[in-house]
Amino acid sequence: MKDFISIKDLTKEEILEVLEVANELSQKPEAELAKGKIVGSLFFEPSTRTRLSFTSAAYRLGAQVLGFDSPDATSLKKGESLRDTIKMVEAYSDIIVMRHYIEGAAKFASEISKNPVINAGDGANEHPSQTLLDLFTIKKEIGRIENIKIAFVGDLKYGRTVHSLTKALEMFGGEFYFVAPESIQIPEYITKELDEKGMKYHICSEYEPILKEVDVLYMTRIQRERFDDIEEYNKVSGVYKISKDTILNKCQEHMIILHPLPRVDEINIDLDDTKHALYFKQAANGVPTREAMYALALGLKNSTAPRKEEKEKAEEQKTPAPVVKPAEILQQTLTPIKKKETPMVEVKSERTEAPQPQFAPIPVTSAPIGQQQ
Numbered sequence: 001m002k003d004f005i006s007i008k009d010l011t012k013e014e015i016l017e018v019l020e021v022a023n024e025l026s027q028k029p030e031a032e033l034a035k036g037k038i039v040g041s042l043f044f045e046p047s048t049r050t051r052l053s054f055t056s057a058a059y060r061l062g063a064q065v066l067g068f069d070s071p072d073a074t075s076l077k078k079g080e081s082l083r084d085t086i087k088m089v090e091a092y093s094d095i096i097v098m099r100h101y102i103e104g105a106a107k108f109a110s111e112i113s114k115n116p117v118i119n120a121g122d123g124a125n126e127h128p129s130q131t132l133l134d135l136f137t138i139k140k141e142i143g144r145i146e147n148i149k150i151a152f153v154g155d156l157k158y159g160r161t162v163h164s165l166t167k168a169l170e171m172f173g174g175e176f177y178f179v180a181p182e183s184i185q186i187p188e189y190i191t192k193e194l195d196e197k198g199m200k201y202h203i204c205s206e207y208e209p210i211l212k213e214v215d216v217l218y219m220t221r222i223q224r225e226r227f228d229d230i231e232e233y234n235k236v237s238g239v240y241k242i243s244k245d246t247i248l249n250k251c252q253e254h255m256i257i258l259h260p261l262p263r264v265d266e267i268n269i270d271l272d273d274t275k276h277a278l279y280f281k282q283a284a285n286g287v288p289t290r291e292a293m294y295a296l297a298l299g300l301k302n303s304t305a306p307r308k309e310e311k312e313k314a315e316e317q318k319t320p321a322p323v324v325k326p327a328e329i330l331q332q333t334l335t336p337i338k339k340k341e342t343p344m345v346e347v348k349s350e351r352t353e354a355p356q357p358q359f360a361p362i363p364v365t366s367a368p369i370g371q372q373q
Contacts, residue, residue, distance in 0.1 A: 002297045002307075003110045004118045007128045007164045012171045013305035019136050021292035021301050022285075033300050034061035040093030041067030042085070043120070044100045049261055050120050050129065053286035054097050061291055061300075066092060086112045095298055116297040124158040124226055130260055131164035133289040134218075137282045141256050142215055145169070151177035153207050153240050154220035154266060157184040161260040162220060166190055176201035177210050181236045184222070207240065211251040217242075217276075219259045219266050243268035247276060258282050 003009070010018075039058045043051050051069060058065050067089070068074055076085060082105065089096055090113045098109055099120035106119035121127045139145045148169060152162045156178055166176060166186075170193065178186040178201060185203065194201050204210065207217070219242065227233040247257070259267060259279040271277045295301040 002299075002303070003116050004128050004293055004297060005106050005110050006119070006126050007131050007168045009308060010128075010168075011306055011308050014303075014307065015132070015135065015168060015171070017303060017305040018132050018289070018292050018296065019139060021295055022132075022136050022288040023140075025291045025295070026285075026288035029060060031060065032062040034058065034063035034294060034298065037061075037063040037095070037294075037298060038093040039063055039065045039067070039294070040089040040096040040115075041065050041069075042089060042096060042098040042100075043067070043069045044071050044098075044105075045121065046070075047099055047120070049283050049286060050099065050127075053283070054118075054120065054129075054290050057287050057290035057294060060287065061294060063094075063294070067097075082108070083112055089113075090115050095294065118293055118297060121160055124160055124163075126164045126167075127160040127260075128164055129286070129290055129293060130161045131168050132293065133282065133286045134161070134165050134258060134260075135168060136289050137258065137278060137285050138216060138256075140285070141278060141281075142254065146172045146174070148172070148174040148216060149177070149214045150174065150216040150218055151179055151204075151207060151210055151214045152186070152218045152220065153179040155184050155222045155226070155236075156180040156186040156220070158223050158226035159220045162186070162218070163190060165218070167193075170194065170197055170199060174199075177204055177207075177214060178202065179204045179207045179210075179240070181205065181239055183232065184236055207242075208246065208250070211247070211255070213252075215252065215255060217247075217251070217255060217257045219257060219263070219279075221259075221262065221264050221266060238265055241266055241268065242271065244270045244274065247271060248274065251276065 007015075039054070041051065041054060047069070055065050071077065074080070074085070076082075086096070086109045093115065095116045095118065096109060096113055097118045097120050098106055100106065100122050103123035103125035106117060106122045110117040119126060119128055121130070135145050138148060142148070150169065152159070152166070156162050157180070167190075169176075176194065176199070180186065191201065191203075202210075211217070219240070222233070222237050222239070224233050224237070242257070255276055256278045257267070257271065257276045259282070261279060261283055263279075267277075267279070272280070292301070296303050
């Protein structure tokens with residue numbers, strides 16, 4: 001049993017394993033692999049591609065699906081807690097797929113449920129299944145995911161797909177270009193991670209100058225629903241728009257354009273029939289990728305990739321203990337005993353002369369004993 005909560009929970013080997021299983025299932029479908037299994041589908045936020053592709057993936061594996069696509073039709077409207085909702089769905093299903101508007105909700109669900117949980121997006125935090133299908137698409141179209149140069153354009157502050165994909169690609173090397181207005185630029189905690197790992201990245205305000213540099217142009221929608229202030233949204237809405245005029249003959253021949261969708265006005269439809277536009281194929285790749293996630297989470301496919309905790313433990317065992325001399329060991333392990341300072345007290349003692357003996361001293365002579373007079 002395996003949860004898919006954050007892409008950071010997966011090792012490099014586990015990611016590659018998901019992609020391998022997805023490729024196998026795309027070429028050789030297994031219509032009864034999950035026969036008898038029930039998926040609990042809980043969508044607290046609107047969704048088209050994610051919800052429908054998870055449903056399609058379940059049906060294609062022979063599983064059944066129950067759940068809801070709006071909390072308005074559930075007992076949550078009556079005041080039921082998220083915790084109780086999770087416990088109920090756990091009782092009715094074998095695995096839970098959940099999208100929620102609160103960051104960390106999927107992690108919360110995984111700590112409550114005894115069944116595996118797949119995060120289908122939690123607020124502005126992460127979207128691991130989207131990341132895995134993005135990687136699947138990149139590998140399929142470009143031939144690799146190692147050392148990719150990728151430009152993220154648009155809403156990078158609230159874009160959970162951007163956050164997850166960046167975290168995944170950190171494991172495979174590469175170079176990042178973050179193109180956004182300052183108010184919705186990539187969060188500092190992500191650039192800090194990149195700094196710590198020595199990864200190359202660029203903070204940009206325009207995409208045109210870098211088109212000849214990148215392998216992937218990853219467009220995103222400016223998400224109105226994430227803004228508390230509509231005025232702030234209006235300042236950045238429609239700031240980046242691409243079309244045939246701005247892309248063709250101005251980028252690398254092999255460059256692909258991805259988008260997690262839905263799009264609003266950031267990609268002109270005149271690009272849809274070009275060789276660079278892969279966003280519809282990207283969305284279709286969600287089905288085999290999510291089939292693979294079901295198969296591995298439910299143990300229907302044998303996982304041989306080391307898990308993160310196993311890998312970390314193995315690395316610890318490989319690290320040799322430092323050679324320490326006996327004296328240094330004593331110094332490190334023994335807690336020094338601090339002597340209690342005792343105040344010096346001057347003790348006066350009255351010396352008395354020893355009493356004189358009351359008998360006469362024996363005379364000392366040179367005559368032998370017995371000859372004394």
